[in-house]
């Protein structure tokens with residue numbers, strides 16, 4: 001499986017009558033392959049969710065292309081058999097009027113109508129066990145009777161009932177407490193072992209670091225740095241990445257002052273810059289990277 005984003009741009013119409021436009025995502029290219037987690041990191045508003053939504057066909061692509069195994073994103077049944085998303089707020093994915101396990105029934109009705117009820121029941125139970133839940137404790141319950149972590153895991157189980165190759169996980173741990181969060185992260189790590197590709201969208205660097213082989217750092221809709229997580233975290237080249245990584249705020253020195261200001265695309269005002277390959281597979285956006293006195 002290969003998810004490929006090629007120069008992807010998303011322009012929203014904004015303003016009272018949609019008279020103005022705003023590029024939420026601007027020329028983004030990266031890929032995700034089978035058996036790997038790629039984390040997409042950026043601050044609020046950097047365009048992470050917009051990228052996730054475009055991959056899932058929930059919003060249109062203004063320019064560029066997104067393909068999964070060469071097939072362009074298509075908001076159609078066959079596409080969703082292989083590509084699924086799980087989102088931040090698990091409660092919003094369930095209808096409070098129905099029991100939570102209705103989400104499994106809906107999958108059966110649209111994808112596996114020929115499977116007998118007994119066989120389906122077995123598949124549901126084993127998918128629930130795969131996400132380390134006890135079917136006896138979660139089946140037959142309403143959403144409000146389950147915790148956020150349980151609902152989140154049920155959504156992952158739902159995705160597993162399909163033949164998924166790519167999971168887009170958008171801030172899925174942000175509403176969970178610390179120990180449940182680690183459980184869900186470990187679950188994603190297991191999915192990767194099974195050969196799935198996972199795009200892990202987060203604003204939390206430590207979580208991205210925990211899971212991902214590769215990291216893509218997004219700022220204002222453009223990629224400022226990407227590469228192996230060890231490289232991006234261990235040898236961050238772009239001042240923006242360094243800022244994100246700086247755990248301790250420099251109280252008496254704004255970071256802008258502490259970094260070179262005249263050689264870097266980021267400081268030069270944020271015009272979209274080309275990505276330079278600074279090191280094997282380690283890319284950084286810097287208009288004059290070669291001259292950067294880092």
Ligand SMILES: Nc1ncnc2c1ncn2[C@@H]1O[C@H](COP(=O)(O)OP(=O)(O)OP(=O)(O)O)[C@@H](O)[C@H]1O
Pocket residue numbers: 012013014022024042043044045046047048049050051203
């Ligand atoms: N439907 C829309 N119409 C206009 N602008 C939008 C729309 N959806 C998102 N935006 C804008 O696009 C930018 C990127 O939004 P996006 O939700 O992708 O960011 P994000 O990185 O996922 O942020 P967060 O972490 O807060 O979810 C933001 O400035 C947002 O206000």
